[in-house]
Amino acid sequence: MLRWLIGGGREPQGLAEKSPLQTIGEEQTQNPYTELLVLKAHHDIVRFLVQLDEYRFASAGDDGIVVVWNAQTGEKLLELNGHTQKITALITFPSLEACEEKNQLILTTSADRTVILWDCDTGRQVRKVSCFQSTVKCLIVLQRLNVWLSGGNDLCVWNQKLDLLCKTSHLSDTVIFRLVAPTEESLEWNILEIKRLLDHQDNILSLVNVNDVSFVTGSHVGEMIIWDILDWTVQACECNFWDPSPQLDTQQEIKLCQKPNDISIHHFTWDEENVFAAVGRGLYVYNLHMKRVIACQKCAHDSNVLHIAKLPNRQLISCSEDGSVRIWELREKQQLAAEPVPTGFFNMWGFGRVNKQASQPVKKQQENAPPCSLELIGDLIGHSSSVEMFLYFEDHGLVTCSADHLIILWKNGERESGLRSLKLFQKLEENGDLYLAV
């Protein structure tokens, strides 16, 4: 029916044959994002977004520049040039207590083996550290201790003034797990290796601190382990829970036939009771109390899910290498099974594709009976390449960054319209046009 529009007809149908990717039509009544603004400043893949305050965010990527944006207007506020190679980590740096300057600071590190502390209000470099042996791959700030850590081939602990406090040189990436607790011993800083956790079978890709008592790790082969934070014991381990039909004997086969990428855990997010995992192309919700997966969407995207985030209103947003962003809602399941629909009738009318997707989860739910489900309520299509990361602003919408060098600001059209009206009348009032002398 839609074949005249070649692409439009071909692509979804082809995918429908291949995998039960859930799709949503063009009618998305619950999708609030009806406005978008394309921001263009980068010349290469944009990988990182960080929120600076309630209206600003910074973006960084492979072109080595950091751009500060206004999330409301999409205005480019600053461009920070200092790195010569691609940026590998970006983090906001809490300003010093009782410090004279209240400016927002960010730390960036790059493949040029430098760490730069920026002032996001003026755009100047506050400090620069370039004594690294290897590329710093991640940055973390421990605000409680007023220190920050840089991790690469070695782990360094720095204080607020960017003095090196201590470092470990023996760390290497092959170590399965490390837990570093910088303990304060009167005067000097030191890092002691306390315990190595060797329960994972492959590279650990993600780690989150879920709450005060536990943290979660995920590995390349799809193991998720929940650890106790105090004694570092395994609280729970899920190795193959993303397999909807747990058949232990065929697990090897599945692994063989599936690319390891398909089950690697890329990202975690969490709330009080659930851990949300981006596993391969799917999304899984693991309940910490029930210690089981309560909802899953095996094929949430066409390609690997790169970043997920939980919104306050039980919504989950995921972005993927396929260039789309999807909005999910975690819903309690009212009834276990839906009536199986005779597909032939619809197929005759060309609606078979839609029906197939609907029937697939139904079957799955019947077998595994997860108590909740992830419902797709909208997708955002704008990027032409993989969406690396996104940032959610309560007031301004969603910011996505992508390998197509673009940043897109997704906004709630109705709210924006209201804001524009407000602005309009403000301007009218400023101009004195609002109250005309009668």
Place this chain on the structure above:
Amino acid sequence: MISAPDVVAFTKEEEYEEEPYNEPALPEEYSVPLFPFASQGANPWSKLSGAKFSRDFILISEFSEQVGPQPLLTIPNDTKVFGTFDLNYFSLRIMSVDYQASFVGHPPGSAYPKLNFVEDSKVVLGDSKEGAFAYVHHLTLYDLEARGFVRPFCMAYISADQHKIMQQFQELSAEFSKASECLKTGNRKAFAGELEKKLKDLDYTRTVLHTETEIQKKANDKGFYSSQAIEKANELASVEKSIIEHQDLLKQIRSYPHRKLKGSPLCSGETEHTQDQASQAATTSNPDESADPDLYTCRPAYTPKLIKAKSTKCFDKKLKTLEELCDTEYFTQTLAQLSHIEHMFRGDLCYLLTSQIDRALLKQQHITNFLFEDFAEVDDRVAEKEESAPPRPVPGRPPSRSLEECPIPQVLISVGSYKSSVESVPIKMEQELGDEYREAEVTEVSSFDPQENLDFLDTDMKGSISSGESIEVLGTEKSTPVLPKSDSQTSLTVPLSPQVVRSKAVSHRTISEDSIEVLSTCPSEALIPDDFKASYPSAINEEESYADDSEGAIHFQASVSPPELGEAEEGSLENPLSQIDSSCCIGKESDSLRVPLSTPAHTPSEQDGVVSIPPQRCMQKDQGFRVDFAVENASPSRDNSSEGFPADELDPNRLLASRDASKTSLDNCSDTTSNMSSVASTSSDRTPSSAHPTGPSSERHKKRAGQNALKFIRQYPFAHPAIYSLLSGRTLVVLGEDEAIVRKLVTALSIFVPSHSRFAKPVKHWVSSPLHIMDFQKWKLIGLQRVASPAGAGTLHALSRYSRYTSVLDLDNKALRCPLYRGTLVPRLADHRTQIKRGSTYYLHVQSMLTQLCSKAFLYAFCHHLHLPAHDKETEEVVASRQASFLKLNLGLVNEDVKVVQYLAELLKLHYTQEAPGTSHPTLRFDYVPSFLYKI
């Protein structure tokens, strides 16, 4: 764009012949005079009332002190334009009305010759035999070698349409004043340079003479002077005197601006502009305050030469040409301005008037007009104007005609009748206006002593009586069958006016320099009070040469406002004698005016002091509109139009026909299969005499776009959803293999695309690379190349990926994929059963529909209570429901029409709140709505 196609219905010939007096009432500002020769089956646009020239032109003439009046140049400088028209004769005519005779020379009681800084005079005159009517702008230029240092010139705008001259008087006057100012500034500069040269010469001569005298003194020590020596001494003395005189002249010419222009009663913009100009001239030309080295210094490389005594004032010397009289730069600027004037006033009067109203109205909606107006065209016009305008002498010139500055109600009045200028009896004006005018007249009159003018008044009265003409136009408008041409010529060459009268005229001119010297339109001069007549002594004086027999001539109806003008003309044609009696004339007019738009007592109102104002005029106007709507609704294509829309559907737009005709041949896209072509071909025999004032490209573009849009609407049954997509801001991608076809359709559809700013339409005519999300933010209408090769797969893939942001029109498969449309707005805008046949008509139809839409969007966007909560506790839902009910109930929008208005309102908001409009693209707004596939 606001069009006034009603005028067409009014001038439709067939209807007129069948039922001459049954036209529906028209709002007065739309009505134009009926074409007087319609009964003869003449084409109104073919050749205007037997004029010998094909179109309007500008003539510059000089009253040469050696050979008398002579034409100097015409603009456009093309013999085809004026054809067999006798320029010499007409120069004589127009120069002979230059009665101002600026007096230069030694005035009594003054030691030195004084330069008179005379104002230009502006005169309207007509020559019915020649079929020529002219706005004549007299000016004097300074020439050191000329008699009295002045050379009288005039610039005349010559047209076959006297109404055009009369009604465009204000504009013509303003524009010609600019040209004249430019020319005079250049002339003063040249004159100052000339004077300085002369002074150097004189200085040199004095030195030479002085040395010669010394030598003679030395050589001759006999104690007495030889006659030779005495002669030399005399010569020296005269040179000294001459030096002083010239220095004085130089001082005078340099101090010109101080004596100039005590605020002439022009319209406000014009006054400002003149004052600006004056002040600037003051700063640049006053040597005491700031000596501008550029303006009044002569070239440094001038070598003074000896001046022979008694070499001046010889008649066989060659006078300077106009070009030599003026600084070159200024001269070219003047010519540019004149050709600009020629360009500006080209075309039919009703077209000029409509476009003036149009532009004035557009100015009013400056907040919304960026959406659909074709600003490329307007900007072109402005730019062109700026370019052609003399930049230095006219620094603060308004970017457009002064009329555009006027607020709209004033426009509606002043289009027909200019207060205190053309019309002497403002029947359509408000009470105060009329009174004011009367007062002005009275003061003018009171400044005159009627006794002084009695003698020539008498003769003139005789003339008037004998001629029995109802209207007296200033001066030369005679040429009756009785009076042979040669007669009038000879009589004109004789200087007719006694000097007394001339000086009188000058003094009068200084009092009311801006008034037109068109006499009032008294049907019989018994009604003219003597003192009133006396206020135009010179004019009357000029009249006397032909006064004896001018019966049956075509007269100016100076005081008649446009609708009556035509009627009066009719009357005078049918029965010229009937107008001798004023009451008869009135009766006739009221007869012929079936709809009592105005009381016919326009002429007596001046005399009896009762300015008769019909206060119900507004109401009548409304009625006129309503009648018009009824007619519209009666037509089958209008059946669902509840609001009525004054577009011309009944009649092919004849006004535009003439303009379009010239371009029909150019239009390679004109569709021969469509029924428009028949109209086009019938109209093509109309001569392109009344060309349009806008650039040909834009006009042509409009017409083509309209035509192709019309074709699209007729051809595709799914045109409505496609147009809805454009109006609601959803990008429409026109997909096709053939670039020409795609481009054509994109151009056609672009008339429906709302602009984001006034700089460019968000339309991309042709793209062959895959579309990107940025493209949808930037462009709202895209022509996309369909490539059959695998390379094209990427393009289509991108298209399907972004299908939610686009509507896709596949030209090759004749299919459209876009959201559903169920509103009522687009069917009115694009009715495939429309009776409109011409592209330009349809373009205007679309423009006016969209203007209506814009006003709705404006109302919606700027209604305070719709968007802000009335109090703190009001929730967003309440506000939203208020908006919805406003859109539905107050604006009468249904279904998807709401989205169109909402989108336009968003654009308005963005445009208004943006600091620098047009700098950024607005956000891409979209809806998650399902699309449907339409296929033929």
